[in-house]
Every structure is written in C-alpha cells, then in structure tokens.
Amino acid sequence: MKYLRATAYPFLFLPIILLLLFTGCKEEEVQTPLNTEKELLSFKLESARNPQLKDGDIAGEISGTVIALEIPEDVDISSLIATFTHSGVKVLVGDKEQVSGKTPNNFSSPLTYRVVAEDESVQEYRVVVTLTPVIVPEVIAIPCIRVETEGRKPIVEKKTYLPATIVIEANGWGDDYEGTTQIRGRGNSTWEMPKKPYRLKLDKKSVILGLGEERDWILLANYIDPTLMLNAVAFKIGQLLELPFTNHAIPVDLYLNGEYAGNYMLTEQVELSSTRVNIDKKEGILLEIDTNFDEDFQFKSTHYKLPVMVKDPDIKSDEHFQRVKDEFHQLEAAIASDQFPNTRYKEYLDVESLVKYFIVYNLTHNMEINHPKSIYIHKDKGGKYTMGPIWDFDWAYDYEGKGVHFGSHERPFLTNKNFPAPALGYTFFNRFFEDPAFVALYKETWRRFHSQKKAELMEYVDWYAKQVTESQKKDQEKWQKGTTNYGYKIRQLKSWLEGRFAFIDAETNALK
Structure with missing residues (x-):
C-alpha cells in the first residue's frame, strides 16, 4: 500500500500542472506589444489663445524633429500657448505634461517638446523661433482718383452708366488728368460686397497713368484681399512669363462724390484693342x-x-x-x-x-x-x-x-x-x-x-x-x-x- 500511494501521488497533481501550463501559454498568445508611435502631427500658435498675435495664427513647419516658427519681433513670446496634434500617449516640456490649446510656455528660451509613446519611448522636437523684423514704412504717395457723378447720385447698379467728372492726381505715376466719364458697377460676387468695384468709360480715349490710350478702365476693390495686391502679383507672374496681353496693376486712392472709397487697383478692361488684346478686331x-x-x-x-x-x-x-x-x-x-x-x-x-x-x-x-x-x-x-x-x-x-x-x-x-x-x-x-x-x-x-x-x-x-x-x-x-x-x-x-x-x-x- 505504501508503494501504491507513493507512485500514485504525482498523478494526483497532473491535471493541475497541465492546467497551469495551458493557462500560461494562452496568456502569452494574447499579449499585445505596446504601441511605439510618438509623432507630432501639427503645431500652431492660434491668435484666439494668444492675444498678442494681432494678425492671425502662426503655423509651425514641422521638418524632421524641428518645429520652425516665424514670429514678428514685436510680439511678446515669453508666454505662448501652442495648439497641436500628436500620436502617442502624452506630450511633455521638461517634466510638465502639455495640454493642446491650454499650456503656456516661454518661447524666448530653448524649448523642446517630447512626445511619449505607449511603450514609454520618446521622440523630441526642438522649437526654432525666427523673429522677423517689423518694417517701418516709408510714406509714398500713390495716384488719387476723384470721381463725382452728376447730382452726386450713388452708383447702385451694374447696367446703367452715370455721367461724371474725373480728376486724377498722378503723384509721379504719369501725367495728371481731368475729364468727363461714365461710371457703373461691375463684377459678380464682388459686386455684392460692401466695397464695390467699378467700370469707367471715358468720354474720349486717353492715356491714364502711363497706360495705353483707351476709354474703358476697371477699378478693382480687392475687398477680401488682405494684401490689396493678389491680382497684381498674378499679373506680374503673367508678365514675367511673357504671357500675351497680361494686364497692368496701378494702386490708387479713390474718392467718390467727395468721400474716401478706399484703396483700389486700376487696370485695363479685357477687350479687343490695339493696346489690350491686340488682334484683328473683325476676324479675331x-x-x-x-x-x-x-x-x-x-x-x-x-x-x-x-x-x-x-x-x-x-x-x-x-x-x-x-x-x-x-x-x-x-x-x-x-x-x-x-x-x-x-x-x-x-x-x-x-x-x-x-x-x-x-x-x-x-x-x-x-x-x-x-x-x-x-x-x-x-x-x-x-x-x-x-x-x-x-x-x-x-x-x-x-x-x-x-x-x-x-x-x-x-x-x-x-x-x-x-x-x-x-x-x-x-x-x-x-x-x-x-x-x-x-x-x-x-x-x-x-x-x-x-x-x-x-x-x-x-x-x-x-x-x-x-x-x-x-x-x-x-x-x-x-x-x-x-x-x-x-x-x-x-x-x-x-x-x-x-x-x-x-x-x-x-x-x-x-x-x-
């Protein structure tokens, strides 16, 4: 009996041993490795969260492990809040966890953002700030165009011309000019904006601010253009490419019936003419x-x-x-x-x-x-x-x-x-x-x-x-x-x- 008990004893534990082995193998099979992703996907300084940014958001350019920012030199950068997106579990500056759109940092000192992955590996991103100079402008006079409609009637539509007088002070952009004209509104979506574009039809062909002698001229309002030059830049590209019959752009100050109307861009009407689209006027x-x-x-x-x-x-x-x-x-x-x-x-x-x-x-x-x-x-x-x-x-x-x-x-x-x-x-x-x-x-x-x-x-x-x-x-x-x-x-x-x-x-x- 002692022999039987001694030899049988191990078999009593066999089911338990097998169960433990099976359980251990099963746990190894379902174990998922920790994620290694840790990338900074976007980075910007929003004016809504940084009131010292008076002219809009500043987008950071992420190149490799460098975040490049161009900030005007008159902006206080000692406490700026970054808005960012990332992969990984968290972002640190030093030991402080960063919350996008909330955590301020001093950008006047060396700054490194550390993105931490699930497996606790880290990717560092170094911030490089370039302070761009604020240029004090030289005061330059551009041409001034004064238009007064007959009876000072307002220009309220695009189809009917109103008779008017026109006086142009060239201010060095050509010769001064004085004459009679007609004026009406123009444009499609731009006509619906508060600042209206206009078309001029002079009573006789004239050289205006050095441009070719014609009757029809356009005053572009550039209302949605914050630079007032986007059309002018496009025209310049066309001229540099020598694209035929590309328009010219002359900035002017416009006064309508004695009231300042804003900065406008004088340019040619698109039409067949010897000084515009110079092709055969009958067969072209x-x-x-x-x-x-x-x-x-x-x-x-x-x-x-x-x-x-x-x-x-x-x-x-x-x-x-x-x-x-x-x-x-x-x-x-x-x-x-x-x-x-x-x-x-x-x-x-x-x-x-x-x-x-x-x-x-x-x-x-x-x-x-x-x-x-x-x-x-x-x-x-x-x-x-x-x-x-x-x-x-x-x-x-x-x-x-x-x-x-x-x-x-x-x-x-x-x-x-x-x-x-x-x-x-x-x-x-x-x-x-x-x-x-x-x-x-x-x-x-x-x-x-x-x-x-x-x-x-x-x-x-x-x-x-x-x-x-x-x-x-x-x-x-x-x-x-x-x-x-x-x-x-x-x-x-x-x-x-x-x-x-x-x-x-x-x-x-x-x-x-």
Whole structure:
C-alpha cells in the first residue's frame, strides 16, 4: 500500500500542472506589444489663445524633429500657448505634461517638446523661433482718383452708366488728368460686397497713368484681399512669363462724390484693342469660359459642355456666330478624341500659352479654372487659340473653400473634389496632362521660371507693398476689413509663395 500511494501521488497533481501550463501559454498568445508611435502631427500658435498675435495664427513647419516658427519681433513670446496634434500617449516640456490649446510656455528660451509613446519611448522636437523684423514704412504717395457723378447720385447698379467728372492726381505715376466719364458697377460676387468695384468709360480715349490710350478702365476693390495686391502679383507672374496681353496693376486712392472709397487697383478692361488684346478686331475672337454665362452670345460646347461666351467683337450675323462655334468645336473635338494626344490639336492651340497659363494658376492656386470661371482665350485671324488674358485672383492663394488666404500651399490647382458636379473646367484642362510632350514643356517652362524669375517676383511683392502701405491703413480704417499688421501679412504672402514654389517643384518632378 505504501508503494501504491507513493507512485500514485504525482498523478494526483497532473491535471493541475497541465492546467497551469495551458493557462500560461494562452496568456502569452494574447499579449499585445505596446504601441511605439510618438509623432507630432501639427503645431500652431492660434491668435484666439494668444492675444498678442494681432494678425492671425502662426503655423509651425514641422521638418524632421524641428518645429520652425516665424514670429514678428514685436510680439511678446515669453508666454505662448501652442495648439497641436500628436500620436502617442502624452506630450511633455521638461517634466510638465502639455495640454493642446491650454499650456503656456516661454518661447524666448530653448524649448523642446517630447512626445511619449505607449511603450514609454520618446521622440523630441526642438522649437526654432525666427523673429522677423517689423518694417517701418516709408510714406509714398500713390495716384488719387476723384470721381463725382452728376447730382452726386450713388452708383447702385451694374447696367446703367452715370455721367461724371474725373480728376486724377498722378503723384509721379504719369501725367495728371481731368475729364468727363461714365461710371457703373461691375463684377459678380464682388459686386455684392460692401466695397464695390467699378467700370469707367471715358468720354474720349486717353492715356491714364502711363497706360495705353483707351476709354474703358476697371477699378478693382480687392475687398477680401488682405494684401490689396493678389491680382497684381498674378499679373506680374503673367508678365514675367511673357504671357500675351497680361494686364497692368496701378494702386490708387479713390474718392467718390467727395468721400474716401478706399484703396483700389486700376487696370485695363479685357477687350479687343490695339493696346489690350491686340488682334484683328473683325476676324479675331475673344472668348470667355465662365459658368456665370451672362453674355449675349453664348453656347455650350459639344464634348465638355463648357459655358463659352463671345466677349469681343460684336457678333454681326448668324453665320458669324456659327463660324465662332465651329472653330471652337474643331479644337475641342481634337482634345476629346480617343486618339488624343495624337491628333491635330496643336495646330489649333498655342500650347506654350496654355503651359504658361497653367503656371500662373498653379503658383497662385487659382481654383476657378475648375468651375470654370473668368477663363479668357483669344484667336487672331488665321491663327491659333491662345490662352489669356489672365483675370480674377481674389479667391486664389488657397482662399477658395476656406475663406482665408495663405493656408496650405500643398493643394493641387486642378481638382474635381468639393466642386458642384460636374467640374467642367477640370475635366477639360486636366486632359492636357495626358500628353507627354505637353508635360515635358510644362516641366521645362516651370524650372526655367523658378530659376530665372522667382527673385524678381519676390522683389515686386516688396515693392508693391511699399507703395500701398499708407493707403492700406486708410482702407482698413474705412472698411474695418483686412489687417492691422500689414507687414506681417506681406511676410505671410511671401512665405506662402515660397512654400508654393517648393510644392510645384515636387509636383513637376513627379509628373511622367
């Protein structure tokens, strides 16, 4: 009996041992390793949480493990609150846990944000602050235009001209001028804004502020533009690219019936003329492709349903109008063909002008090409369709869809996302990137423009800002719109353009 008890004893514990082994193995199988993610995803200083930032948010550029911030030198940075997003379980500065949008830090001293992962590993991000100088502007006088309507009647509509007198004090921008004119409102969405744009029709052709002798002139209000120069910068890009018939921009102070109306931009009316779109006035054609579809002679194109309007000249007969439609449909058919790009489309279209046109719209991120809106194209007698003049950049510079300029510089300008279907302009214009020869010319033209013209463009931004600084103050006081820190807004524009140059470099490098 002792033998049996001794030998049987171990078997009494066998089920318990097996159970323990099974349980141990099961626990090992379901054990999940701790997460190692620890990345700082976004970083900015919001003006809503930092009242010393008088002119809007400051976005941090995260590059590797460095957070770069550009802050005006007149801002107190000893206590700033950062808003950020991250992966991982927490963010520390020193030993203090950070709460996005709540925890202040002294940015005048070396600062390192530490992102901690679930497995307690750490990724450090060093803050680099660049204090940008606040430029004290030199007072410069820009031209002053004074318009007084007959009986001092207010300008309340876009169709009926009011007779008026006009006096221009050139202030060194050309010759002074005095004469009679007519004036009315203009624009689509811009006419609905408090500060109105206007069209002038002088009683006789005249040279105005050094620009070619004509009757028709435009005064752009630039109401939503905090720099008062976004259209001017776009025009400068077109001029640097030598895009045919690109407009000029002259900043002016406008007075209507004795009352200051604000800072305006004087520019040419888009029309056929020897000093404007200089092509044959009888056999040439200036078309506008625009969803507003508001000209007397208009048609929807056959393949892409583009809203095409005849801007100039006046149509004289049904046969004339049919010829205009037939010529455009000939171009469109070559582009829509299943054989594209191996069609005759280059016999009908000046491809170089389209390349340059795309560069202007891409660099300024003007998404109105996708609708399409304000797209001009002209054709001389016996010639090819040529893109331009360029027009309407109020909603460019990352404004469309956001309502704020100079946000992301990394959005493509051709897109069919977030547009009322269908995005007719996108469908048509994106087609050209299916042509390898077009892509090669686009890439080469961009690289040449970047290397040879970028510096001149940035100098122009500084020059124009210098001209309008004092006028901008008066405009902001008048309309309570824009910025109280104009120098910072100009730096923001230039920084955005720098980012846009870099984005397009990468974008063109990726094109095949």
